[in-house]
Amino acid sequence: MKITVEAGKTLLVDGPASVTLVSGKAEVFGYALRHMGKVVIRDGKRMPFAVEETATFEISIGETANMEEIEGHTIPPSWDEAYKELKTLQTKPVTALVLGTVDSGKTSFCTYLVNKLLNEERKIAILDGDLGQSDIGPPCTVAYAVVSNPVTDLFNLEAENAFFVGVTSPSKATEKVISGLALLRDEVLRRNPDxxxxxxxxWVEGEDAVNYKAQLIEKINPNIIFYIQQNEKLTPLLSMLKNFKTLKIDSPQTIKQRSREKRRSLRELGYIKYLKNAKVQSIPISWLKIESDEFIGLNKSFGMMKRDREICELLGMKPLHIAELKEKIYVVIGKGRWIDPERISKTEETLGKKVVVTWKGEEEGLLTALYNDERRFLGIGVLREVDxxxxxxxxxxPTSSNISAVAIGKVRLDKNLREITITSEESGKVISDSLASS
Ligand SMILES: Nc1ncnc2c1ncn2[C@@H]1O[C@H](COP(=O)(O)OP(=O)(O)O)[C@@H](O)[C@H]1O
Ligand SMILES: [Mg+2]
Incomplete structure (x- = not known):
């Protein structure tokens, strides 16, 4: 379908849809569209096409998609002021950090800044610390990209490197997120960006969130922090940031809030993107360094050590695998097998550690990340089986060569790459994760 929109108006299009500018002039998040370049809008996303000169668009729109023409622009003037403020800073590089609640416009603001800065022909890197709604790397990772061309959606950028956290919410992995971001930041700096x-x-509300964000910001040490303040949700956090230069920016009026399901389906697009052309690879465990508590020691021959024998005797059976940590012992047993609960209590008492039993097959579907021997991120995968x-x-x-380390996450995907919601024993975690709004 073709539609013509007058100068000074904005066409809001909700995905899934695609829009091509046929004639006239229009911008998306500070990016002046080229004629005949197709812009894809994902399901769950909205894009504002701000018309500068009467424009005709060719639009193809999905069943659940929607569009609307409105007067004026939807980019708040404070976004432009933020960009101008950024240009006055004289350090190299200038590091700008963006804070805001879920669906406040963080990604769109980053997109806008990147596009504006690109007009100045500066070298720009974007470091994406939002593991639940990641724009750059796969879901459950933090990642970075170097941007050389304007973009309508950061999702179209190629990640240069990523760090796998393995969960969708930072609340259960604060240290991992911070150390991953610091590691990637150092790598970004070596590329000498402007x-x-x-x-x-x-995740900005509550004491845990505030402490986590304050630590993260200390570590990144930005030259300026842009915060999107809707109501007072960021106030406690801001009071911790007295040593930093901060600038308040507005959340667009026309923002589109997403349900938890929509956020999940947006993540699923990420899994699909990064698992394209995947097939099942059988990798000898002896080649791999395995990063996961439950599977430590997987590549040493089990059952030979005195300690292993002691545990087996206490349990009254020989499991498929035992991983002993400081406070816990993970035990993997065959499908349909059983350990006498009294034996477990006895083992726990004798060794002073909690025994966690899992069955073979429970590893199926766990999201994993693959790294090479320099710990460069190669891609994600789904664990089908530990044999x-x-x-x-x-x-x-889809990754087939140079795999030398595997990190195993906590998110589980089914065969259609949909996230499986964890039930029963882990439901407490699901609730706290939803509070942390992944
Ligand atoms: N200025 C704007 N005009 C119209 N829609 C917008 C604007 N800014 C953001 N949106 C839309 O609102 C939704 C939420 O914005 P987003 O930048 O993804 O927020 P966050 O990254 O904080 O979750 C997205 O679909 C986005 O495209
Ligand atoms: Mg975002």
Missing amino acids: YVVVNTDG YGRKVMKIYT
Whole structure:
């Protein structure tokens, strides 16, 4: 369908849709569209096409998609002021960090800044710290990209490197997120950019969130913090940031809030993107460094050590695998097998550690990340099986070479790459995760 919009108006299009500018002049988040370049809007996203000179668009729109013409612009003037403020800073690089709640416009503001700065022909890197709604890397990672062309959606950028956290919400992995971001930031700096734009997750409310964000900001040490203040949600956090230069920016009036389901389906687009052309690879465990508590020691031959024998005797059976940590012992047993609960209590008492039993097959669907021997991120995969007998890991992934380390996450995907909601024993965690609004 073709539609013509007059100068001074904005066409708001909700995905899934695609829009091509046929004639006239229009901008999306500070990016002046080229004629005949197709802009794809994902399901759950909205894009504002601000018309500068009467424009005709060719639009194809999905069933659930929607569009609307409104007067004026939807980019708040404070976004432009933020950009101008950024240009006055004289350090190299200038690091700008963006704070805001979920769905406040963080990603869109980052997109706008990047596009504006690109007009100045500056070298720009974007570091994406929002693991639940990641724009750059796969979901459950933090990642960065160097931007050389304007973009309508940061999702179209190629990640240069990523750090796998393995969960969708930072609340359960605060240290990992911070250390991952610091590691990537150091790598970004070696590329000598003029500007580094750091996006963050939307977990900002409550004491834990405030402490976490304050630590993260200390570590990143930005030259300026842009915060999107809707109501007073950021106030406690801002009171911790007295040593930093901060600038308040507005949340657009026309923002589109997303339900938890929409956020999940946006993540699923991320899994699909990063698992394209995947197939099941059988990787010998002996080749791999495995980063996961439950699976530590997977590549040493189990059952030979005195300690292993002691545990087996206490349990009254020989499990497929035992991973002993400081406070816990993970035990993997065959499907349909059983350990006498009294034996477990006895073991826990004798060894002074909690025994956590899992069954073979429970590893199926866990999201994993693959790294090379320099710990460069190669891609994600879905763990299909740990074959304890043949000592191989079967991972569904498009990555096939140079795999030397595997990190195993806590998110589980089904065969259609949909996130499986964790129930029963973990429901407490799901509730706290939803508070942390992944
Ligand atoms: N100025 C704007 N005009 C219209 N829609 C916008 C604008 N800014 C953001 N949106 C839309 O609102 C939704 C939420 O914005 P987003 O930048 O993704 O927020 P966050 O990253 O904080 O979750 C997105 O679909 C986005 O495209
Ligand atoms: Mg975002």
